[in-house]
Amino acid sequence: MPERVPVISATLSKSIHNLARIMERQTTIKDIAQALRISTSTVSRALRDAPDVGEETRKAVKALAEELDYQPNKLALSLLNKQTNTIGIIIPNLDYVLATMVRGIDEVALEAGYTVMVCQSDESFGREMVNTKRLLDSLVDGFIISVSSETRVFEHIKKIQSKKIPLVLFDRVIDNVNVPKVKLDNVEGGRIATQHLLDQGYKKIAVIAGPENMNVSNERIEGHYEVLKQNKIKPDKNAIIHCEFNQDYAYIATKELLTGKNRPDAIFAISDRLAIGAMIAIKEFGLKMPKDIGLVGFNNEPITKLLTPAISSVEMHAFEMGKATAKIFIEMMHSDADLSEKEIVFKPKLFIRESSNRGL
Amino acid sequence: MPERVPVISATLSKSIHNLARIMERQTTIKDIAQALRISTSTVSRALRDAPDVGEETRKAVKALAEELDYQPNKLALSLLNKQTNTIGIIIPNLDYVLATMVRGIDEVALEAGYTVMVCQSDESFGREMVNTKRLLDSLVDGFIISVSSETRVFEHIKKIQSKKIPLVLFDRVIDNVNVPKVKLDNVEGGRIATQHLLDQGYKKIAVIAGPENMNVSNERIEGHYEVLKQNKIKPDKNAIIHCEFNQDYAYIATKELLTGKNRPDAIFAISDRLAIGAMIAIKEFGLKMPKDIGLVGFNNEPITKLLTPAISSVEMHAFEMGKATAKIFIEMMHSDADLSEKEIVFKPKLFIRESSNRGL
């Protein structure tokens, strides 16, 4: 039996001298091929454990790849496969809720081999457009978007759809757009907050809401109205205050409410940030919660527990929502079922705390 | 004068019929070239306003490019130029301070044509390693890192350096690493917090610190010690409590402090989150701030203003630090000056609030 001389190993040891020089840049398949005096296609096959590759060759290739710390060039692969394994995320801000959702998305995405690219629109429609363009230019494989409070037209969404790029909307979704959505049952959130305040004996509930066109805000208001109607309470249009989605505006709005002649005895703020703004105003007026006035927020941010009084708030399961969103996205990428009608709706849960708990 | 027939325009109108089909995928230079029956290189030149291109050709190319919504393929460019115009950011979490810093980085980066890719290490060294690898695989042009509280060895940093990839450390920096850094003067932060507490008449100051190996924490402690020495106060090792960088641990640590026989009359927490944990414990003990006990936090998060009592805190200029970090990064990319010794140090500023203000 003639001893088979391992040609490769022989040349290998010689080529190792170039190691230092080669490693200055990223090692490529070509480097390995040249060092081993074989073709790039063979190296490629060996690396991917293709069946039709000689045992010795495979070993030699893998050993050298290891030694040279070879990493496949993602750019080249992406160019070839026409996919970047990147998800573009556009969100209005990075507050507690959205940061938590992004963590959820990232966790699932990473598991599935995707990398996320997060852009903040800063609640500006213009920046949302710009970010869409940036991410489109970056050739992301798909989008996960929560629209800004300013967003009234959906050109960017349509542009994404016209290019047949997968898109999932979450949290702040748009209804008249045919894509999968992950959201909270905001109407129900409005219901439980309002019902709770009524249960605690409050009679005149004001709502500090977001901008007029903002879906999540309007849905929560809708739930609020429903419960008023159920309880035969005549709704008062003036008790719904729309303001920018930010603490300072809520503060101003609340001051006006408390100064007005028809002062409410409870406030339902459709986010914790707005609730905090309201709380500051309430304290300035010297009113006590829950005795003089009741307050319920939304999101169940950790700080609601820490404030004095602790603020009652509606939990929205941010982390789980993030994970669910990413899962649908991955499903979209991997199956060709039509998911455009899919809508996952999370159920809100009220955490009752001092700000509205009269013990009734 | 023979009338020059615009050959291009003639074929153009005919080719437009394919428009719909072409637009299903991204338009390429090749599409334009074929439609216009010219070569891709000419199209490339026309698009980039190269000097040696015929006027008519240029116009025709640009018109068609516009019509077909041509966007250069970033992948191809990146592969060619060996740069992705992407910055990899690794941070321990996305709390208020870091989210703010990231906004600062993003703002400057975007301006300079860079896109950021943000990875959270979740305060885990393991995830920091994984994220480094991910971003390295993604061929980011450089890194901006704030290390996790768990990070004790710096293999990943060394790996980045060995590949000669630009790196800037910010906020939680490592000292014995030769790269540009942007940080707060934490020693000074420790000084002003401690001096303020002494000025307010507190005698026994305890420090709720982060993990023992955490630089920012240790520097703040250092400042604390300095001021004690200046004031001829004998430092007490037992008054420095190290705990995980998280509210719950601070709560537990504070409970122990208050239960112990040598109860402090003031607490300097080296982050607002820790301060909040401390505050909850203090309240549970029925102690009043600032009368019975003083409390100072660090970061000047907006909530410090909203808590009752409002917490005194040291401002660290997060947004500006983010911007400065990105600026150095960009400078590194564009100049070949050696910036490895560069260190930008921001000065902290104390905001005095109820939790420690005895009006002295």
Next chain:
DNA sequence: TTGTAAGCGTTATCAT
């Protein structure tokens, strides 16, 4: 002024 061809790093197809 325009076209040809090579190359960036990889894989797939087709030969051998």
Next chain:
DNA sequence: ATGATAACGCTTACAA
């Protein structure tokens, strides 16, 4: 079992 070649989209010498 291995190699040559083309292709992904783009730029850039070099030729014409």
